[in-house]
Amino acid sequence: MLQKGKTVVKHRQIAVKNKRMSDETHFFDGLCMIYRTTNSGDVWQFRMYAVNEQRYIRLSLKTRDKEKAEKLARDYFVQYSARMAKGELLFTINLEQLREKYLEYVNERVEAGIISKGRAENIKIFSRRCVEFLGANKKVGSIEGTDFMEYRAFRQKSKADITMTVVVNELISIRQMFNWAQKKGIVSKEFEMDWGDIKIKKHEVRREGYSVAEYKILSKYAAKWYSKVGKLDENREEEIYYRKSIRDFIGIMANYGMRTGELLQLRWKDVKANAKTGLAEIKIRAETSKVGQDRENTGRRADIFLRRKVYSNWNHEDDYVFSDFKYRRMMSKDRLYRYYNKLCDEIELQESGWKKKDIYALRHFYISLHLLLGKVDAYTIARWAGTSLVQIQKHYDNVKDKQVSKKMNYDFNWDQLASEFGFDERDDLKESKEYITQLQ
Numbered sequence: 088m089l090q091k092g093k094t095v096v097k098h099r100q101i102a103v104k105n106k107r108m109s110d111e112t113h114f115f116d117g118l119c120m121i122y123r124t125t126n127s128g129d130v131w132q133f134r135m136y137a138v139n140e141q142r143y144i145r146l147s148l149k150t151r152d153k154e155k156a157e158k159l160a161r162d163y164f165v166q167y168s169a170r171m172a173k174g175e176l177l178f179t180i181n182l183e184q185l186r187e188k189y190l191e192y193v194n195e196r197v198e199a200g201i202i203s204k205g206r207a208e209n210i211k212i213f214s215r216r217c218v219e220f221l222g223a224n225k226k227v228g229s230i231e232g233t234d235f236m237e238y239r240a241f242r243q244k245s246k247a248d249i250t251m252t253v254v255v256n257e258l259i260s261i262r263q264m265f266n267w268a269q270k271k272g273i274v275s276k277e278f279e280m281d282w283g284d285i286k287i288k289k290h291e292v293r294r295e296g297y298s299v300a301e302y303k304i305l306s307k308y309a310a311k312w313y314s315k316v317g318k319l320d321e322n323r324e325e326e327i328y329y330r331k332s333i334r335d336f337i338g339i340m341a342n343y344g345m346r347t348g349e350l351l352q353l354r355w356k357d358v359k360a361n362a363k364t365g366l367a368e369i370k371i372r373a374e375t376s377k378v379g380q381d382r383e384n385t386g387r388r389a390d391i392f393l394r395r396k397v398y399s400n401w402n403h404e405d406d407y408v409f410s411d412f413k414y415r416r417m418m419s420k421d422r423l424y425r426y427y428n429k430l431c432d433e434i435e436l437q438e439s440g441w442k443k444k445d446i447y448a449l450r451h452f453y454i455s456l457h458l459l460l461g462k463v464d465a466y467t468i469a470r471w472a473g474t475s476l477v478q479i480q481k482h483y484d485n486v487k488d489k490q491v492s493k494k495m496n497y498d499f500n501w502d503q504l505a506s507e508f509g510f511d512e513r514d515d516l517k518e519s520k521e522y523i524t525q526l527q
Contacts, residue, residue, distance in 0.1 A: 107124045107125050107126070108122045108123070108124055109122065109123050109124070109125075110122055110123045112153075112157065114157070114160055114161060114164065115161075115164055118135065118136065118164065119133065119134065119135035119136075119160060119163070119164045120133075120134050120135075120160075121133055121134075121148065121153075121156050121157065121160045122134065127147065129151040130147060130148070130149060130150065130151055131147075131148040131150055131151070131153065131156035132145065132146070132147055132148065133145070133146050133147075133148050133156075133159070133160050133163055135163065135164060135167060137167070137171060138171070139171055144163075144167060146163075148160065170228075173275055173277045179226050179227040179228035179229075179273060179274075180226075180227055180273065181223065181224045181225060181226055181227065182217070182218050182221055182222065182223055182224070182225045182226075182227060182230070183218055183223035183224070185227050185264070185268055185273060186214045186215070186217070186218055186264070188271075188273075189210075189214065189264045189267055189268070190210070190211060190214065192267060193207050193210050193211075194207065197374070200373070200374060203348075203373070203374055203375060203376055204348065204352060204374060204375060205346065205348035205349070205352075205375065205376070208348065208420075209260065210260055210263075210264075213256075213257045213260040213261060214260070214261065214264055216242070216257055216261070217261045217264070219245075220237075220238055220241050221234065227268065227273060227274055228274075228275070230274075230278075232278055232279045232280045232281045233281050235258065235261075235280050235281065235282040235283075236281060236282055236283040238254070238257075238258060238282055239251070239254050239282070239283070239285055242254050242257070250287075251285050251286065251287045251288070252287055254285060255285055255287065258280070258282050258285075261280075262280045265278060265280060296444070296448045296449070296450070296451025296452035296453075296454070296455045296456075297444055297448050297449065297451075297452040298452075299456070301441065301442075301444075302341060302449075302452055304434065304438055304441050305337065305431075305434065306337060306338065306341070308430065308433070308434045308437075309333060309334040309337050309338075309430060310334060312330045312333070312334060312430055312433075313326075313327045313330035313331045313334065316330065324412075325412045325413070328398065328399075328412045329412065329418075329422065329426050330426065330430075331398065332395075332409055332418065332426070333423070333426045333427055333430055335391050335394075335395055335409075336350065336409060336423065336427075336446075337427075337449060338388060338391050339388070339391055339392075340446070340449035340450060340453070341449050341452055341453055342386055342387055342388045342391075342453070343369065343384060343386050343453065344450050344453030344454055345369075345371065345450065346376075346447075346450060347420070347423070347446060347447060347450075348375065348420075349371050349375050349376060350408075350409065351407070351409055351417055351418065351420065351423065352372075352375040352407070352417065353369070353371070353375070353407065353408045353409070354404065354405055354406065354407055354408065355396075355402055355403065355404050355405070355406055355407075355408060356404035356405060357369060357370040357371070357372065357408075358370075358392050358408060360389035360390075360392040360393050360396075361389055362389065362390075362393055364389070365387060365388070365389050365390065366385055366386065366387060366389055367385070367386060367387075367388070367389035367392050368383065368384075368385045369383065369384050369385070369386070370382075370383045371383070371384070392408065395408060400412065400413075401415050409423075423446070424446065427446050428443070431443035
């Protein structure tokens with residue numbers, strides 16, 4: 088009896104629905120139609136069934152002219168049929184919604200220990216670039232693979248000094264997001280990213296670190312920067328804390344060559360600082376490392392860690408070495424960069440010729456210094472820094488140029504060459520000196 092009542096109600100709802108539609112005209116064997124409704128008045132409406140998604144496409148044709156409405160209906164049918172034939176989903180989410188779903192997936196991988204937090208942070212940044220490029224409300228189904236051919240120009244416009252290596256890395260990360268979306272059925276299986284030809288210069292990836300002279304200036308100003316905070320400053324204690332933190336961050340980066348993210352995520356339980364020997368044992372956990380591997384380094388300047396224990400508000404074993412001033416959490420990257428840039432800007436005003444470099448240049452400074460002056464091989468340095476020998480060779484070969492030049496010129500016995508093979512340049516050198524005298 089109850090079932091019969093339900094059936095009656097259902098038929099009544101259908102009748103009401105059909106009653107609202109009038110002047111129906113069907114096309115293409117009934118696959119689409121135009122009609123009017125009591126709500127739309129004389130304006131023609133369009134309806135078509137999307138088989139793949141089992142939903143109706145409905146839209147207003149915005150005309151009272153039936154002939155014009157019929158033409159529009161045919162055009163829409165052809166357009167939608169072509170898109171569905173390519174496997175495109177017509178009822179898709181927008182790009183910002185896709186990004187949110189993808190980041191949920193990325194966070195799950197971090198919790199499972201599949202990727203590091205540092206990698207997840209990069210994905211978060213790169214996917215945001217994609218949203219900025221195409222627009223947050225852009226429907227995913229309307230994105231063409233060739234749209235990304237304009238990405239290089241977009242990034243160069245937003246950051247003039249960006250390298251093509253960075254642009255390609257961003258695009259690879261964005262492509263991974265769309266590959267995931269394809270597997271989830273959010274993006275058409277036919278979608279394929281095409282970013283055109285992006286030429287990466289041969290030596291573009293070489294790293295630039297601070298020179299010894301530049302680092303000397305940086306560390307000198309950082310050492311006493313906190314003492315310049317005014318006594319009447321409203322947030323004096325907090326300001327002093329963060330200025331001291333930047334000083335210590337610079338010191339540890341330069342003495343251990345850690346990545347920015349690795350140092351920010353370092354906890355007190357990962358550090359054993361010895362006041363007598365001046366050495367500190369540091370464990371960099373796999374989940375915080377870019378390469379996803381544990382490593383343990385013993386280095387100098389244990390005093391930096393020990394003094395932080397005194398003035399930091401958070402120094403239990405699970406607290407971060409570089410923590411927030413007020414709250415038991417990691418100091419944010421934004422705050423780190425803001426204070427670092429503020430310090431560098433002040434130095435530039437006082438030191439003519441000194442030029443600020445990215446904070447990552449401190450890692451390059453460490454690696455470059457040990458390649459030049461250290462008595463260890465490149466593999467050992469790569470192991471310490473948590474990178475590969477290939478990456479050291481790829482990014483730091485230029486550091487060895489001075490050593491190679493010295494060996495090729497000054498360590499070579501030119502006198503022996505002259506005596507044994509008669510290779511004598513004295514006359515030619517004499518003529519050059521005569522020309523040089525004229526220049527002077």
